Amino acid sequence: MKQTRFDLNNDIAWCPGCGNFLLLQLLKETLDELDVDPTNVVISSGIGQAAKMPQYVNTSFFNGLHGRALPVATAISLTNPELLVIAEGGDGDMYGEGGNHFIHTVRRNPNIVHLVHNNMVYGLTKGQASPTSQRGFKTPLQTEGVILEPLNPLALAITLGAGFVARTFVGNRELTKEVIKQAIAHKGYALVDIFDPCVSFNKVNTFAWYKEHSYVQGDDWDASDKLQSLAKSMESDPYPLGVLYKNPEEQPSLTEMHPAYQEEDTPLFKRKRSVQELTALME
Numbered sequence: 001m002k003q004t005r006f007d008l009n010n011d012i013a014w015c016p017g018c019g020n021f022l023l024l025q026l027l028k029e030t031l032d033e034l035d036v037d038p039t040n041v042v043i044s045s046g047i048g049q050a051a052k053m054p055q056y057v058n059t060s061f062f063n064g065l066h067g068r069a070l071p072v073a074t075a076i077s078l079t080n081p082e083l084l085v086i087a088e089g090g091d092g093d094m095y096g097e098g099g100n101h102f103i104h105t106v107r108r109n110p111n112i113v114h115l116v117h118n119n120m121v122y123g124l125t126k127g128q129a130s131p132t133s134q135r136g137f138k139t140p141l142q143t144e145g146v147i148l149e150p151l152n153p154l155a156l157a158i159t160l161g162a163g164f165v166a167r168t169f170v171g172n173r174e175l176t177k178e179v180i181k182q183a184i185a186h187k188g189y190a191l192v193d194i195f196d197p198c199v200s201f202n203k204v205n206t207f208a209w210y211k212e213h214s215y216v217q218g219d220d221w222d223a224s225d226k227l228q229s230l231a232k233s234m235e236s237d238p239y240p241l242g243v244l245y246k247n248p249e250e251q252p253s254l255t256e257m258h259p260a261y262q263e264e265d266t267p268l269f270k271r272k273r274s275v276q277e278l279t280a281l282m283e
């Protein structure tokens, strides 16, 4: 396995064969190839198998409450805009428990990269349905099969105004790295939904299934037409992979719009606190 400056030598608590191992390696290689300084990266995550990932990467990280990776990432990015901030976790964590934060983070447009390991299941809690589980998927809880249509995070993000929306599959190494690189280069919120199999609790959506049921969108794809991209994001089986939407017009990020940065650009964490002002606010 390729060595990177982002390697850590700790024990990894994932099942052998889990797709997360691939994504972990690909993320480390991507950051390494971009020559990012490990001390300049912060990964924010919540709870789940996917959300353990920052513990295995040589960067700063914040591993907090279930579904709360996005507001933490937003705050980190606002406090120190020079950091590369990644919010990372699973389909349950980001679209279920964190669904409210997903919606409003897209609207706020903070300068963060949002990586979602989409295995269409709650892996950590042993196989219940997640918001992206497919209709008919049987679990120990949904014994007759899931009765709802799955959430479409890409279409949702596009309609909420996200400037960068992509999907990839961990089995496609080159595409995954390329898409993450483009997400990092994008100014503002960037969503990357990543098909990433859970080999223990999803025996339907396997490596072979994801490969068979997806295709890479060709180089001739025009990702700048919002309505066309929305229609593309709603295609399923086969699912299109690649950067499906990229707003050709740069939108102001949350940092640029925020009142705290209108009159001075000193990062918030470097500004002096006035005890008197704080006391007055509290009173």
Ligand SMILES: Cc1ncc(C[n+]2csc(CCOP(=O)(O)OP(=O)(O)O)c2C)c(N)n1
Pocket: 047, 048, 049, 050, 051, 066, 089, 090, 091, 092, 093, 094, 097, 117, 119, 121, 122, 123, 124, 125, 130, 198
């Ligand atoms: C508020 C709250 N609700 C539920 C749980 C239990 N729980 C922990 S992880 C998880 C689901 C994780 O699924 P996902 O985010 O898809 O991650 P995966 O394990 O599949 O990578 C749940 C329901 C919890 N810890 N906290």
Ligand code: SF4
Pocket: 013, 014, 015, 017, 018, 019, 020, 049, 050, 119, 123, 124, 197, 198, 199, 200, 201
């Ligand atoms: S339960 Fe699934 S998601 Fe969790 S480590 Fe095992 S294979 Fe990976």
Ligand SMILES: [Mg+2]
Pocket: 090, 091, 092, 117, 118, 119, 120, 121, 122, 123, 130
């Ligand atoms: Mg999951």
